[in-house]
Amino acid sequence: MNEVDLLKKIVQDQTRMLEEKNRLLSDLEYRLKQSIVTGSRKEDLAKFQFQLSRQTIEGQSSLLKTILGSIPSGMMVVDAKQQILSYNPAVQHILKIQEKEILGKTCGQFFGESCEMHTLLKKAMETGEAQFSREVRVRTGSGREIVLAVNAAPIRDSHGDLIGGVEIFSDITGEVDRECQLQKKQESLIHVLTKIMEKKDHYILSHSERVKDLAMGMAKDAGISSPEEQRELSNACLLHDIGLISVPDEILNAKRTGTEKPVDIIRAHPVEGEWMLSSVEGFDAIKRIVRSHHERFDGGGYPDGIKGDHIPFASRIIALTESYDAMLHDAATSRRSQEEVIEEIKENRGSQFDPDLVDIFLNKVPG
Template sequence: MDRPSGLVASRVHASAAIAAVALLVSDHFWRLNHVAVGLAAALLTLVVVHLVVSRAHAGARAEVLVDPLTGLGNRAKLMLDLREEIELSSISTPRILLLLDLDGFKHYNDSFGHPAGDALLERLGQSLSTAVGAHGHAYRIGGDEFCALLRTETARSERLVAAAVAALSEHGRGFDVRSSYGIVTIPEEADEPSEALRIADRRMYAQKRGTASSVDRQTHEVLLRVLREREPELSDHGRVVSELAAAVGRRLALPAEEIDELIRAADLHDVGKMAIPDAILHKPGPLDRDEWGFMHRHTIVGERILSAAPALLPVGRLVRSSHERFDGGGYPDRLEGDSIPLGARIVAACDAFDAMVSPRPYREPVATSEALAELRRCAGTQFDPGVIDALCDELTSAPSASSQAAAPLGS
């Protein structure tokens, strides 16, 4: 009910209550008939029901604007507040919109479970609310994404932003949760809620891509350099596979953090082969049964190498499962279907394609068209059909970085 109609209803029920009381008083002094008494009682009941319903409606409306896990305002509450603050803001009294997204939360959730993940979100939400304090409001707008709307002069905004960013961090053995963020000054940079959120979101993801943990990147680069020095062909193969895997991940709408893990896993999916003897790794003919048994250990070795860096644990899990088959006939764990991580299913398909179109000591490369036909033939048995559809679409679409990289090998 809108405010004017609610006001009218309140006045009507107030009038009814007065009438009811008047009737009861009149009845007490002048002994009106039973009809008058019944009417008075009905009017009083109507007033009580109206009050109860109005309070329940107000409570339900408040719940709609609150995130049930953290108790912070939700996206709907943010949009209401943002519209109001934009109206109140000016160049001399600006507002700061701070959009934050957790880095490392997926790894935490995978490692410790969803209940622990929810508890972490609740702790971080309260920390953010405390950091913002009386200078604005904190919100959780979905998943691991938070927001703060700050009322502060520009001179103090940097300290408040730093405090808010620091509040959304927690570190411990085997995990490191931080946040990337994007800032918009209102009304200087945006004077409409959706525009402000769009700019903040773009800036946040630009920072997320540009400031991924330098330690993680250095570890990744060191391993790539070792692989390149030890096995140049494997390094080149990993580069092609990572480009294809990233394109497929985008087609499947994977989140940015998962695409980053996918690229790293594709780059290093063969890192465990550094532990394979050269006599097996470079054998000019087919491997025998014992040699295959030795070769099948490379994914486990790869996971072990990557797991030495806690931040690369999720990458290690993808590497371990990169030779599983969709029908359960792969190695090392004989996983099947959706129990195989999606990133690993993508790496497996891209790895197989590049292997087919690349020359080997014991065979010539196959044409791209033949490789695509083989992938489609094996969809549902060796490979995830959805992944194969996305990979084939990528390779047969208009020229792209991935198709250009692959084309010379198979044409």
């Protein structure tokens, strides 16, 4: 059970307990009424009811505050009109606000109607489904911008009727900052590596850049839509042939000099590339993609002979786009016309290449 479900359960349990207390109170009231005749006894009953109700509410409120106070994430509970009913101490700590700034306001009034903190909770209550956002940027009471991971969910009573909503958020500013720093380091390293590739053989870099453009052109249609996934694919495309820099020049350029390339040395470059990237922080996924970019969909590729969905998805994209580009531009493998390359791709649909990716790719390239 995740944090949102747990907190929803807590609130719902408290609601059920209150309903049970009210039921018992109503039962007690009925019994007392049976024995009351005079007006003075009615006044005593009213006082008793008030005291009992206050004690019940204070007891439940104290228990709920204890629960909310023990949760490190910020949590706000609103009614059906999104007016803030309660919140835990973490809200003030994370947002750097005072009590007077939040009590009695609606979520929209507090965060602003256009703020994702408000729109996320509003959507959860309108659709009846929990909502999540990985990065929501808000400004604290001290003026500092922070990044929050936010969950929002509707709250229903025992009859299934909407009675409010709950929003839970954690400050992930430090984590996001570290990811940005890591990304900058990776970009700097990729720049250095591509310069090394260019110095080794200009074709390796120009080929890799064209493969990147082809792959990114079909990425969204292939289901790669998040910025993180797209960045990973782009970087893998640029580095997919990084292992070739370990191949001696006389072997790498063998076809251009009329001699034959030693196949085993050339075929080792995906493993060499994986090894070169193995010590780079944050490149775990990229190195696996690089290792598998010469696998075939039918299992006849190298270095591992894996097939189908066992091949990383990005590797399947690179296998297709890099073969297309090599057939068009690599003089060492005998250049072909656009029509010949398209026909070759079609013939190897489902054998060398992922058939679904072939369909997407052919809709993107002229042919």
